[in-house]
Amino acid sequence: MFGKRTNDPSSVATKAPKPVAAPAAGASASSPAQSAPQPSPAAKAPPAAAKPEAEKQRSHSEDYYDVKTTVFNALIDTIDLTQLSKLDSVAAREEIRDIVSEIIQLKNVVMSIAEQEELLEDICNDVLGYGPLEPLLARDDIADIMVNGASTTFIEVNGKVQKTGVRFADNTQLMNICQRIVSQVGRRVDESSPICDARLPDGSRVNVIAPPLAIDGAALTIRKFKKDKLKLEQLVKFGSITPEAKTILEIIGRVRCNVLISGGTGSGKTTLLNCMTGSIDSDERIITCEDSAELQLQQPHVVRLETRPPNLEGEGEITMRALVKNCLRMRPERIIVGEVRGPEAFDLLQAMNTGHDGSMGTLHSNSPREAISRLESMIMMGGFALPVKTIREMIVGSVDIIVQASRLRDGTRKITHITEVMGMEGEVVTLQNLILYEITGEDANGKLIGRHRSTGISRPALWERASYYGETDRLAEALSASEVYDEHGNPIGEANG
Ligand SMILES: Nc1ncnc2c1ncn2[C@@H]1O[C@H](COP(=O)(O)OP(=O)(O)OP(=O)(O)O)[C@@H](O)[C@H]1O
Ligand SMILES: [Mg+2]
Numbered sequence: 001m002f003g004k005r006t007n008d009p010s011s012v013a014t015k016a017p018k019p020v021a022a023p024a025a026g027a028s029a030s031s032p033a034q035s036a037p038q039p040s041p042a043a044k045a046p047p048a049a050a051k052p053e054a055e056k057q058r059s060h061s062e063d064y065y066d067v068k069t070t071v072f073n074a075l076i077d078t079i080d081l082t083q084l085s086k087l088d089s090v091a092a093r094e095e096i097r098d099i100v101s102e103i104i105q106l107k108n109v110v111m112s113i114a115e116q117e118e119l120l121e122d123i124c125n126d127v128l129g130y131g132p133l134e135p136l137l138a139r140d141d142i143a144d145i146m147v148n149g150a151s152t153t154f155i156e157v158n159g160k161v162q163k164t165g166v167r168f169a170d171n172t173q174l175m176n177i178c179q180r181i182v183s184q185v186g187r188r189v190d191e192s193s194p195i196c197d198a199r200l201p202d203g204s205r206v207n208v209i210a211p212p213l214a215i216d217g218a219a220l221t222i223r224k225f226k227k228d229k230l231k232l233e234q235l236v237k238f239g240s241i242t243p244e245a246k247t248i249l250e251i252i253g254r255v256r257c258n259v260l261i262s263g264g265t266g267s268g269k270t271t272l273l274n275c276m277t278g279s280i281d282s283d284e285r286i287i288t289c290e291d292s293a294e295l296q297l298q299q300p301h302v303v304r305l306e307t308r309p310p311n312l313e314g315e316g317e318i319t320m321r322a323l324v325k326n327c328l329r330m331r332p333e334r335i336i337v338g339e340v341r342g343p344e345a346f347d348l349l350q351a352m353n354t355g356h357d358g359s360m361g362t363l364h365s366n367s368p369r370e371a372i373s374r375l376e377s378m379i380m381m382g383g384f385a386l387p388v389k390t391i392r393e394m395i396v397g398s399v400d401i402i403v404q405a406s407r408l409r410d411g412t413r414k415i416t417h418i419t420e421v422m423g424m425e426g427e428v429v430t431l432q433n434l435i436l437y438e439i440t441g442e443d444a445n446g447k448l449i450g451r452h453r454s455t456g457i458s459r460p461a462l463w464e465r466a467s468y469y470g471e472t473d474r475l476a477e478a479l480s481a482s483e484v485y486d487e488h489g490n491p492i493g494e495a496n497g
Pocket of ligand 1 (some may be wrong): 027142143144223224226230235238264265266267268269270271272369413414
């Protein structure tokens with residue numbers, strides 16, 4: 001192990017890293033050689049038996065990084081990165097492995113086969129991939145990766161955020177990796193344009209905010225792309241909804257209700273939207289508008305559109321509003337807006353109102369009631385000089401259903417409301433909950449206990465639509481099966497939200 005490497009510092013010390021000429025795109029963008037402090041093995045000669053625990057967790061000691069920098073620098077001195085970038089990734093990995101093994105021998109670095117393997121893997125990741133992020137990207141159980149500067153990385157697994165041992169050599173290496181990611185989609189991130197959205201080749205959504213805006217080094221956030229997007233059946237299996245509520249959602253999707261999915265950050269809005277599009281008939285023409293394409297519709301007739309940020313000169317931006325407006329000229333049957341966050345709210349509502357029923361979108365808010373006021377303020381801030389009452393009437397005339405998604409404090413994600421938008425009472429929009437999730441307690445492990453239940457509505461406002469599509473029996477059955485009774489055998493009701 002690294003702790004046992006030779007005590008003779010000269011055997012691991014190498015010449016100072018020579019400045020590396022800019023290699024072929026991507027080849028050394030993450031090279032710590034350009035920035036990593038030169039190791040001083042003499043000063044840091046580790047004790048003979050160093051931190052076996054830390055090794056086990058793959059959170060390496062300083063010495064590991066020293067050895068890695070040393071070997072890395074020697075590698076950069078030896079290979080021609082331009083040539084390397086011409087090889088396919090398997091051949092390039094082979095090439096690097098051969099050379100690194102040789103360097104390890106030459107430099108007399110003593111390490112076990114397993115440690116050597118790990119070092120080889122890390123170096124290959126640095127040269128060819130996303131460096132320390134690679135092992136996290138390879139995992140399928142991670143929902144989010146959150147890098148807060150070079151030395152701190154958090155991940156979200158099973159709804160819980162946890163710190164990892166992953167770290168970058170320094171902020172420059174982190175910035176280089178960010179740059180590599182965003183350059184793949186033709187964008188740039190640096191001091192002059194420090195905010196950037198991008199996507200990994202596998203579809204994962206990426207946001208970078210760089211210094212000076214991010215004070216402690218670049219903040220990189222990745223929403224991992226799930227190869228197998230969750231389906232409604234899985235949401236049932238996870239307890240996010242009941243089988244009956246699933247049926248209700250399917251009916252809502254099928255009978256062309258206009259739906260807004262509301263929820264907080266990472267609550268599962270996009271996942272739910274994706275699930276709900278599953279009930280759209282395969283002969284409908286669907287147009288999706290997203291900031292970063294995440295939806296995976298299964299229907300054959302789908303046009304996917306994506307917004308574009310402005311270029312470095314501040315030109316060429318295509319907003320969500322422009323996309324939604326353009327959609328209307330594309331003979332859509334359904335318009336799906338990944339996330340409504342600005343004045344496009346107005347255009348979406350108009351589209352919903354004018355024959356494109358069955359359109360759907362998500363928005364950030366914490367309750368169906370709040371979703372209405374969020375919509376309202378998006379329209380007002382979009383500069384539409386309309387009286388509040390008119391805006392509310394427009395919302396009432398357009399949106400049929402609000403589905404609320406929430407991530408609860410125990411990390412589980414639930415559909416907490418299926419709510420109908422009914423009408424206006426004076427100036428106030430009236431809502432009617434069909435299904436609610438209520439928390440009834442907490443078990444010894446901090447897991448919340450709760451239940452989904454209907455509010456006792458047996459003839460929801462969507463009844464007429466359901467009848468047109470021959471879905472009333474299924475709807476009535478699902479609603480009545482969702483009823484929950486109190487200890488006296490009376491159904492627990494609560495109709496208005
Ligand atoms: N019901 C669920 N049960 C378990 N995991 C879920 C559930 N819904 C979504 N997830 C997972 O949670 C993560 C976040 O989901 P999603 O992208 O849908 O959230 P979001 O609300 O759209 O987030 P954002 O606000 O960032 O756009 C994903 O990894 C997804 O697979
Ligand atoms: Mg989303």
